[in-house]
Amino acid sequence: xxxxxxxxxxxxxxxxxxxxxxxxxxxxxxxxxxxxxxxxxxxxxxxxxxxxxxxxxxxxxxxxxxxxxxxxxxxxxxxxxxxxxxxxxxxxxxxxxxxxxxxxxxxx
Amino acid sequence: xxxxxxxxxxxxxxxxxxxxxxxxxxxxxxxxxxxxxxxxxxxxxxxxxxxxxxxxxxxxxxxxxxxxxxxxxxxxxxxxxxxxxxxxxxxxxxxxxxxxxxxxxxxxxxxxxxxxxxxxxxxxxx
Numbered sequence: 001x002x003x004x005x006x007x008x009x010x011x012x013x014x015x016x017x018x019x020x021x022x023x024x025x026x027x028x029x030x031x032x033x034x035x036x037x038x039x040x041x042x043x044x045x046x047x048x049x050x051x052x053x054x055x056x057x058x059x060x061x062x063x064x065x066x067x068x069x070x071x072x073x074x075x076x077x078x079x080x081x082x083x084x085x086x087x088x089x090x091x092x093x094x095x096x097x098x099x100x101x102x103x104x105x106x107x108x
Numbered sequence: 109x110x111x112x113x114x115x116x117x118x119x120x121x122x123x124x125x126x127x128x129x130x131x132x133x134x135x136x137x138x139x140x141x142x143x144x145x146x147x148x149x150x151x152x153x154x155x156x157x158x159x160x161x162x163x164x165x166x167x168x169x170x171x172x173x174x175x176x177x178x179x180x181x182x183x184x185x186x187x188x189x190x191x192x193x194x195x196x197x198x199x200x201x202x203x204x205x206x207x208x209x210x211x212x213x214x215x216x217x218x219x220x221x222x223x224x225x226x227x228x229x230x231x232x233x234x
Contacts, residue, residue: 090155
């Protein structure tokens with residue numbers, strides 16, 4: 001099975017700053033099957049990015065995804081107060097559809 | 109707009125069966141472009157995919173290997189819902205359980221999990 005490792009575990013930044021979150025896979029993942037989710041306390045995860053770089057409906061364009069092979073990145077260009085949350089990557093191409101352990105984005 | 113509404117008990121005794129249902133509105137459980145999943149989340153295991161079902165000519169089911177001996181996912185087309193049964197639960201099965209829809213490519217590969225239920229917190233305790 002494919003294991004996803006996210007880094008850093010916690011990222012402390014201020015509103016207006018740029019956030020770069022990493023997701024590394026234990027084996028190559030087709031970018032078409034790499035997704036990113038945002039989760040806030042008490043809520044279900046929300047799909048942000050699918051296909052490695054396509055924004056889901058209603059997702060602001062400050063969120064962008066990139067990468068290929070085993071290394072993928074979620075970038076938030078300018079942090080808004082509502083962006084502070086936990087972010088997960090997931091590979092959807094091969095069962096089991098594992099998630100990374102998450103990166104917590106907190107206000108500095 | 110799709111909505112997934114979960115129902116089921118929040119407390120299950122050890123060795124018993126955990127049963128949850130996910131009612132679908134705004135889509136069909138028989139939609140051949142979608143799969144219907146169960147995922148759980150706990151502090152120790154994080155987000156853990158449990159299994160999925162989808163219809164494409166016939167019903168297809170796939171379970172996580174770690175769950176295969178204890179899990180059953182069923183569908184009820186008349187009620188437009190799918191369900192999770194997890195047998196012989198232990199305190200390790202305590203988690204928030206989610207149902208979710210995933211969209212499928214033309215070749216039946218999952219693209220992403222685009223709609224989620226509200227989550228059900230299940231505690232396994234006597």
